[in-house]
Amino acid sequence: MREFITNEWFTVFTLLGLLSVVVAKTLNSLRFSDFIYVIGNSKYLKIYSRDQNFIDTFDGFLFFNFTLSLSVFIFYAYSTFVSPLQFDLITFLKMSFAIATILIIKVLVERLIASLFEIDELIDSYLFQKTTFKNYSGLVLLIANLFLIYTNNFTTIILSVTIGLVGLINLIGFYLTFKTHQNSINLNLFYFLLYLCALEIGPYVLLYKVFRDYNV
Template identity: 45%
Template sequence: MLRDTASNEIFTILIMCGLLAISLAKVAYTNRFNDFSAILLNSKYLNIYSKDQKFLDWFDALMFINFIISTAIFICICYNALFSNLQLDINVMFKIVFSIGIFLLVKVLFERLLASIFNIDEVMDNYLFQKTSYKNFFGMLLIPVNAILIYSITPSKTIIYITLSLLIFLTIAGLSSSLKRYRSLIKSNLFYFILYLCTLEIAPYIILYKFVTMY
């Protein structure tokens, strides 16, 4: 069962690590964090901070750490509810967190490589910044979601499907606002845009899903 004491202890430690990363980001970058918290309500954060991107951004790094941790916890919850009970220990959770982090980093680096090859660095940089920002925001939203599913509600398949649907809807709604900015560019390069979606936005997650369900 998901409510096994050892599993809950691991989840509690990971949730606290995620909260610590968010707290450090808020303390060190208070104004930026306040703008970031309203990312779904207005585009102020994206307009201001997309112009000052750095290769290593500590704010994004701290929020990304929480995103990886929260995503790993949510994947374990979903796997236990939809497939079978996953025997969790610190080594298993470390492998899951590490694998998700490597997967996302390699994906971003590959996207940047393609951007350089096709000479669309500026467009891709802005798009990746917006996409990463939305991911980090939803990673923050996953903390209370994970806490409720672990400590309050027994996660059934119905609850998991409803939660996934809401998260997917919010993600699509957020990214759609980003895509509007490049509407004319997308229309003139519709084939390449569809190819990009299939190869870099859909295929990697299908492969990851197959890998998780098989192993």
């Protein structure tokens, strides 16, 4: 009965994630089509990075899916590789909220620091590309969660392959950013390295603490 209840809630979260992706596609079907082929095709990054808004509805819905899908995936990954977790709805929602909050605050701080270092254009482009590949990872996590929820076999394989794919997707994104802005990065190398150390490592230490506390 406990497993049934857990899967039932995870089905709800997965459907909400899927719904948010559908809404994003409905809002801008052309942009979504370009987004799907962003791996290996720089068209999306070149076109839409010029039209960034501080609050982007399209990215917002995809980010909502990313947050929910990541939370479900983390539950399965932690239960499989570390120790089994007992599902609790309130605690799970708190964890999802913490993930979303930390990532949003991280972006806001990144923009502030970029302004202080006067590298706004570089960081804005970097953030757009990073957000794009993060949201793309959300699609991969969404599909992986469907297999995790509705199949009892090959859980370890599914988790391992998904982690590898998500890592590869984000490495590709970082490489494309570095390649596109290599000259600007070289001119501001010290500030860019300082930025990476402070804002690409620190927040994930906080996320680890959230996951550790969640297990408690």
